[in-house]
Amino acid sequence: MTATGPSETWWARVPGPVVDAAVVAVAVADVLFNLAGSSGLAQVMAALACTVLAARRRFPLAVFLLTLPASLMLDIVFAPFAALFTLAERSRDRRLLTVCALLFALASATPWPLDDLSAHERTWTAVYFFYTLATAAAPVLLGQLVQARRDLGHRIVEIEEAREHERLLHSQAVLARERAQLAREMHDVVSHQVSLIAVQAGALQVAAKDQDSRDGARTIRSLSVDTLDELRHMVSLLRASGGNTTELTPQPTLADLHKLVTTSGIDTELTGDLPSDIGTPAQRAVYRTVQEALTNVRKHAPGARATVHLWHEPGFFGVTVTNTRPTRSSLPLPGSRQGLIGLAERAELLSAVFESGPTTDGGYRVTLRVPANGDT
Structure with a gap:
């Protein structure tokens, strides 16, 4: 660039x-x-x-x-x-x-x-x-x-940096949808077929009259069960992952939030905290929400100050990013809003609620609300 x-x-x-x-x-x-x-x-x-x-x-x-x-x-x-x-x-x-x-x-x-x-x-x-x-x-x-x-x-x-980041988030959202579709196909089709194989092998193990047939059926049933376990693990990974090169590079967590805020180039204050035992997908969703919100502040609200507030309450936790009104006029550039769409889709995978909109004083607020039992 x-x-x-x-x-x-x-x-x-x-x-x-x-x-x-x-x-x-x-x-x-x-x-x-x-x-x-x-x-x-x-x-x-x-x-x-x-x-x-x-x-x-x-x-x-x-x-x-x-x-x-x-x-x-x-x-x-x-x-x-x-x-x-x-x-x-x-x-x-x-x-x-x-x-x-x-x-x-x-x-x-x-x-x-x-x-x-x-x-x-x-x-x-x-x-x-x-x-x-x-x-x-x-x-x-x-x-x-x-x-x-x-x-x-x-x-x-x-603006070029924000557009590049928006394109990256959009590609990650598309990849997440493709992986979710693949996970559904594996769960609905492949897992079903392997389950039938395990059932038929169990029936054959019971009905077989010679020892060799029973041993072969037992082996097929055991391999089918192991395959089902591997498939469930792969489906969980596909549903949880949403970024590119997930297996090659470590994904961001709550530990990376401080660095994200301090290197954002915006006057930003990080307040509050989150429970240390929340799942990795939820940590990644919180990080991406803060990242996209600060990118939008830099792009659409030049000169504004931002506050990143981490919070938790009985049954829920999340993050709220609020910025003040801009002190300088922004360039009237078109936006695809794919970043916010990607965040809403990521929240849906966690059964969470994503909200965004302007504030009464001319600023903007983005909120991610995650149920405590849906962060895995």
């Missing part, structure tokens, strides 16, 4: 220190070009503005604010633009970005040193303010575009 993300663009592969050095160098050139006739204070502010650009990735807002004095005292553009672009790339607060653009336009348009202005000068100051404000929109919009592209790349990767 491959996905094109923002990290694959050529400029993203340039080392960060190299980019920082280039940004500082261009800012220094811009300052030197406009430094003629400036005061000592202006030179200090210009040096500060160029120096702090190296830390703009870690402290974008503070760096931008430190470039404003130099913008007020000198006719420089690059240093505040670079800081404003970095801030827009990392911040999702559009009000803050609007205020910062206004501050830059005000600092650039205000004449230095501050003294009384004539009416004509005030008019041109206002014109220059709006012109600079329109210019400041460029780094803000570009930074927001880079941020949106990066988020989109990450979302595409998450």
Whole structure:
């Protein structure tokens, strides 16, 4: 599986220190070009503005604010633009970005040193303010575009992973149905025929007159009984198994839930517990339910928090996965809902109840309720 993300663009592969050095160098050139006739204070502010650009990735807002004095005292553009672009790339607060653009336009348009202005000068100051404000929109919009592209790349990767997992769950559900059908055929047809063989061999053992015939009938009856036991064992295995390569790889159990939650990439809290003596099929059903629910949270509710609650009560036990409403909008992608269908089918094999649906606060809840006598 491959996905094109923002990290694959050529400029993203340039080392960060190299980019920082280039940004500082261009800012220094811009300052030197406009430094003629400036005061000592202006030179200090210009040096500060160029120096702090190296830390703009870690402290974008503070760096931008430190470039404003130099913008007020000198006719420089690059240093505040670079800081404003970095801030827009990392911040999702559009009000803050609007205020910062206004501050830059005000600092650039205000004449230095501050003294009384004539009416004509005030008019041109206002014109220059709006012109600079329109210019400041460029780094803000570009930074927001880079941020949106990066988020989109990450979302595409998450969606591809969720689709791959959904396809895997669907294939497991199909395999489980095929194995259940095969188990029924073995139980209804093969077991019946072998039972008839055992009955006929028993009758022959009783009716046979010579010892050799009775020994042969006894052997046939004994082999038939052993075959029936093996068939019952195979039918139980086919009904219990639902994943691919069941005999080759260990299936997940309750012991794997903590790792599943911590590696889900979602802010998830695991609470409660389950009895330690529940059967392996039920443990696997609980694990798959949590796995599918967290996958759906990552796919359909970006930014939401999830809670995985394990519970048990007299006669029943199960798991409830609840997530809050998403904090970011999700992409409107079609879904086959095969994951939830597979979970409902898996619950049916255990005589359990599977429920899913939205909550009143905009989140979603998935519940698996297993009877205590149906977990084997």
